[in-house]
């Protein structure tokens with residue numbers, strides 16, 4: 351088994367796709383309308399779905415906002431250089447909500463950006479080698 355996707359409900363599909371592709375550099379892998387259910391799905395990611403986990407954006411027609419609550423944390427993406435990644439995201443119109451630096455109570459270098467719907471995306475600076483976990 352493997353993780354296939356994380357689903358996020360968005361208030362504007364074009365706005366969300368623009369963020370994940372133009373600001374975060376992902377590819378739009380597929381987009382489908384479901385008129386009978388009055389919703390649209392779009393899948394974005396850095397690899398094809400048979401190669402890596404992706405994000406499933408869900409737009410329920412006419413629903414422009416959601417209460418994100420306080421349970422959801424973030425989706426994390428790996429970057430080579432967190433400071434440079436934040437600078438690039440800012441230059442492309444993204445919103446950095448936590449600058450790059452070691453995480454509180456730890457050493458991993460992280461940063462957070464916020465997507466147009468308020469979901470948080472964590473940037474994690476690639477470690478030389480992630481600790482191998484027994485499969």
Ligand SMILES: C[C@@H](O)C(=O)SC[C@H](NC(=O)CC[C@H](N)C(=O)O)C(=O)NCC(=O)O
Pocket residue numbers: 423426448452453454458460472474
């Ligand atoms: C390792 C990396 O993937 C993380 O997400 S750690 C980030 C860190 N998380 C927490 O502190 C979790 C506990 C917290 N009380 C919560 O519920 O979110 C984090 O968010 N650090 C904040 C920072 O600015 O370093």
Ligand code: NI
Pocket residue numbers: 424426472
């Ligand atoms: Ni994390």
